[in-house]
Amino acid sequence: MNSEKIKYLAYKELGFSPCEHKYFDELLEQIVKVRGLSDEDNPIHKSKNYENVEALIGNINNFLQKYALRAGERIDIKPPEMTEENILAFEKFSTICK
Amino acid sequence: MRKEKKTQYKNYNAVLCMGAAENAVRSRMKRLGDVITNEGVSIENIMVLGAERKLWPLKKDGDSRSFPEPILYDILARRLTQRDGKTVLPEEVKEYILNLEIKENAVEKIAEEVAADKYFSSIKWPTETDLICEVIKQNPVFDAQKIIVVNTPDFPDGKRADSARTIKYAYKENSDIFVAGAKILQISSQPFTRNQKRVAELNLPSNVEIDVIGEGIDEGKSFEARKKDVMIGMDSMARTIYASYGKIKENILSKNMIGNEYRR
Numbered sequence: 001m002n003s004e005k006i007k008y009l010a011y012k013e014l015g016f017s018p019c020e021h022k023y024f025d026e027l028l029e030q031i032v033k034v035r036g037l038s039d040e041d042n043p044i045h046k047s048k049n050y051e052n053v054e055a056l057i058g059n060i061n062n063f064l065q066k067y068a069l070r071a072g073e074r075i076d077i078k079p080p081e082m083t084e085e086n087i088l089a090f091e092k093f094s095t096i097c098k
Numbered sequence: 099m100r101k102e103k104k105t106q107y108k109n110y111n112a113v114l115c116m117g118a119a120e121n122a123v124r125s126r127m128k129r130l131g132d133v134i135t136n137e138g139v140s141i142e143n144i145m146v147l148g149a150e151r152k153l154w155p156l157k158k159d160g161d162s163r164s165f166p167e168p169i170l171y172d173i174l175a176r177r178l179t180q181r182d183g184k185t186v187l188p189e190e191v192k193e194y195i196l197n198l199e200i201k202e203n204a205v206e207k208i209a210e211e212v213a214a215d216k217y218f219s220s221i222k223w224p225t226e227t228d229l230i231c232e233v234i235k236q237n238p239v240f241d242a243q244k245i246i247v248v249n250t251p252d253f254p255d256g257k258r259a260d261s262a263r264t265i266k267y268a269y270k271e272n273s274d275i276f277v278a279g280a281k282i283l284q285i286s287s288q289p290f291t292r293n294q295k296r297v298a299e300l301n302l303p304s305n306v307e308i309d310v311i312g313e314g315i316d317e318g319k320s321f322e323a324r325k326k327d328v329m330i331g332m333d334s335m336a337r338t339i340y341a342s343y344g345k346i347k348e349n350i351l352s353k354n355m356i357g358n359e360y361r362r
Contacts, residue, residue: 091324
């Protein structure tokens with residue numbers, strides 16, 4: 001099974017409808033940006049050789065727990081720095097994903 | 099996760115009322131009252147899905163969850179009045195607590211320490227469940243409604259029950275309500291409706307229909323307020339996935355997909 005298929009099934013298990021998939025991709029990209037991370041930190045980056053659906057969901061969960069939770073503000077993680085562009089992207093995600 | 103969500107049906111077998119902070123509970127119960135009185139929605143059972151978490155008595159800066167809940171002083175004053183046989187006012191209780199020397203730092207520990215003070219001996223410290231029940235009691239709309247209280251215990255390690263644990267516990271105690279085809283309403287607010295619905299879907303039978311309503315996020319806010327909304331929204335998304343994670347793994351296993359479709 002290729003990476004795209006694994007990602008599709010993982011997003012489906014996470015409760016996203018097909019039309020929401022690309023917005024979740026964008027959300028992960030935005031978190032990478034506002035946290036000052038590199039593209040390779042994104043759990044769905046092409047360099048990530050995720051083995052199966054369960055593993056990918058685990059990676060996404062770990063990433064969000066570390067970088068998206070408010071309670072996850074830790075001294076070893078760069079605080080989020082948001083621009084108008086980032087905020088608009090997040091707002092678009094939260095409008096599309098009901 | 100931004101726009102208001104309204105009811106899809108006119109009849110529900112039950113509504114699940116949850117919430118950990120007074121403001122949120124008041125606003126959700128007000129919304130539920132409006133749905134019943136103004137929108138003609140009929141609800142068979144009002145289920146209070148509370149938890150044993152003790153209400154925080156003091157404000158602690160920097161933690162938005164820990165604002166003191168004024169209703170705490172009302173409930174305590176009533177319980178002290180019943181214990182002592184003389185009227186105790188909420189303001190007196192508040193003043194007493196504010197004058198206590200608190201050694202603890204963590205919010206949950208502060209509640210434990212204050213509750214253990216000799217002035218409150220033999221008083222059951224108000225919990226999240228008491229908060230929801232009290233707010234319901236204050237609204238006459240709910241007088242004629244059948245109320246079912248579910249008081250979910252903390253996790254064995256002492257952590258407060260989360261939404262998933264609370265819903266699982268409600269189902270275990272009231273499985274006769276969650277029958278095939280039952281329509282269950284949840285009251286929430288944005289950006290949390292998706293999280294609430296997802297957690298309910300994963301912890302209730304799949305043949306139960308879940309509907310969630312919630313107020314939308316106000317538009318036209320300042321940059322800082324929008325930034326805060328984004329942070330709360332992302333937090334909610336992360337929690338949604340975290341809360342679903344165990345169940346998703348179970349689902350994958352139960353579908354027997356490991357070894358075929360879901361494995362390489």
